[in-house]
Amino acid sequence: MLSKNQLKFYKSLQQKKHRQATQLFVVEGEKPLLELMQARAWAVDFWGFTEAFIEKHYARLKETQLAYEVLTMDEVHQLSSLEYQKAGIAVVKMPPNIALKPLPASYTLALDNVQDPGNLGTLLRLADWYGFPQVVCSQDCVEVYNPKTILSSMGSFLRVKTYYTDLPAYLAEFRDLPTLGAFMDGKNIHTFDFPKAGILVLGNEGHGISEALLPLIDVPITIPRFGGAESLNVAMAGAVLLDRMAEVVHTKFV
Amino acid sequence: MLSKNQLKFYKSLQQKKHRQATQLFVVEGEKPLLELMQARAWAVDFWGFTEAFIEKHYARLKETQLAYEVLTMDEVHQLSSLEYQKAGIAVVKMPPNIALKPLPASYTLALDNVQDPGNLGTLLRLADWYGFPQVVCSQDCVEVYNPKTILSSMGSFLRVKTYYTDLPAYLAEFRDLPTLGAFMDGKNIHTFDFPKAGILVLGNEGHGISEALLPLIDVPITIPRFGGAESLNVAMAGAVLLDRMAEVVHTKFV
Numbered sequence: 001m002l003s004k005n006q007l008k009f010y011k012s013l014q015q016k017k018h019r020q021a022t023q024l025f026v027v028e029g030e031k032p033l034l035e036l037m038q039a040r041a042w043a044v045d046f047w048g049f050t051e052a053f054i055e056k057h058y059a060r061l062k063e064t065q066l067a068y069e070v071l072t073m074d075e076v077h078q079l080s081s082l083e084y085q086k087a088g089i090a091v092v093k094m095p096p097n098i099a100l101k102p103l104p105a106s107y108t109l110a111l112d113n114v115q116d117p118g119n120l121g122t123l124l125r126l127a128d129w130y131g132f133p134q135v136v137c138s139q140d141c142v143e144v145y146n147p148k149t150i151l152s153s154m155g156s157f158l159r160v161k162t163y164y165t166d167l168p169a170y171l172a173e174f175r176d177l178p179t180l181g182a183f184m185d186g187k188n189i190h191t192f193d194f195p196k197a198g199i200l201v202l203g204n205e206g207h208g209i210s211e212a213l214l215p216l217i218d219v220p221i222t223i224p225r226f227g228g229a230e231s232l233n234v235a236m237a238g239a240v241l242l243d244r245m246a247e248v249v250h251t252k253f254v
Numbered sequence: 255m256l257s258k259n260q261l262k263f264y265k266s267l268q269q270k271k272h273r274q275a276t277q278l279f280v281v282e283g284e285k286p287l288l289e290l291m292q293a294r295a296w297a298v299d300f301w302g303f304t305e306a307f308i309e310k311h312y313a314r315l316k317e318t319q320l321a322y323e324v325l326t327m328d329e330v331h332q333l334s335s336l337e338y339q340k341a342g343i344a345v346v347k348m349p350p351n352i353a354l355k356p357l358p359a360s361y362t363l364a365l366d367n368v369q370d371p372g373n374l375g376t377l378l379r380l381a382d383w384y385g386f387p388q389v390v391c392s393q394d395c396v397e398v399y400n401p402k403t404i405l406s407s408m409g410s411f412l413r414v415k416t417y418y419t420d421l422p423a424y425l426a427e428f429r430d431l432p433t434l435g436a437f438m439d440g441k442n443i444h445t446f447d448f449p450k451a452g453i454l455v456l457g458n459e460g461h462g463i464s465e466a467l468l469p470l471i472d473v474p475i476t477i478p479r480f481g482g483a484e485s486l487n488v489a490m491a492g493a494v495l496l497d498r499m500a501e502v503v504h505t506k507f508v
Binding site: 068122125126127128129130131132133145155159163190224225226227228229230231232233235236237239240242246247250 | 489
């Protein structure tokens, strides 16, 4: 059972301004909490679990010797951004925003003003699945510690590093690697010969890649359209493109 | 301005039982409404637009000679499942559930117990983008007329036909075409030679393809994983697989 002040404080982390002021964010749900327990690099300020979670994972909790509070379902409900989670929450310190250089023999994903937290989380999950461990975000991208981003990343925020920076300056700095960008009228990915390493830029949901970046894109690429839909969502486009890039990066030399 | 009874009636269509009883569903938002106006095959019972929408699309509305009501923002807010739409709604008759045979020279998407309405809508949008005009759904799939499905399909529900049926019986009936199924341990899609036509089965979000269907799958296929994420969401998997299938179906003979 939490004090009123604790409840109020943890609840405030649903809001960006409080996350930024405290440099804390919330992880919730059964699987993300279990993954967080295993990810030693993260500093957790508070663990709170429901009785159901504690019962189910008793051995694990004993083994890790975590200090935790028991939360009532009502407390979880108040602290959670999810309607139906029954596991608990952790309050975690944000890691510092450490610069990421593009990997020389892989792809680095660069996101330009991606606004939807679910899209960012899904892109982290995709990057994680395909073994691309770095995502560079423009300063105006949605925050990675938004609860919806954390949720939709399904724990992948623990494995994929993010770096928020001035994206035009970043791309200008690393001109030795080919920079691909997803557009509506670039080279057809079904016939384009993907380079074995590079940077892939994905743009904003409504406006695509911003004008400031255009001179820095070496190859505009396009997912061909054969039907009536006007567009693909940025996360779907990311799925298709990362799959093609993974094919080239991870299996070309097998 | 609507009467209290009208408001109550249209509002009730947010619930499945009322949609099923009346065989009516709601389309909302600027772009879907504009697309619906052009799609002559759909029987619209009611059009209601905000003043802002009417002003913006005055010429179009005059040309189509639609009979519509003017809705206040408060009415839209009450009738809508979206928090911020400012366009209006249409109330549309559900088309009959007409049987769809698999297309002989293309792919038919078959969904087994897909539960999330956003996933179903996204899959319709993907099928539409890639030129696969048919989606067969098991009886226990989420309803295509769920407001969230309609929304996330971004108008693609108007172009992609759906057919709800007993999926094991359906697959058993059409054994002449190869049936592919997405699994965690099938053939690697990066090296698998996709047939030029077939049926692709995608399973439930948590449990995958149900046991009753397993004997009916000719080729289990898998999106290779190179990193730490445990799974891909069914819509992301659909994006990757439909892209591969479209490549084979639409360009092999160019």
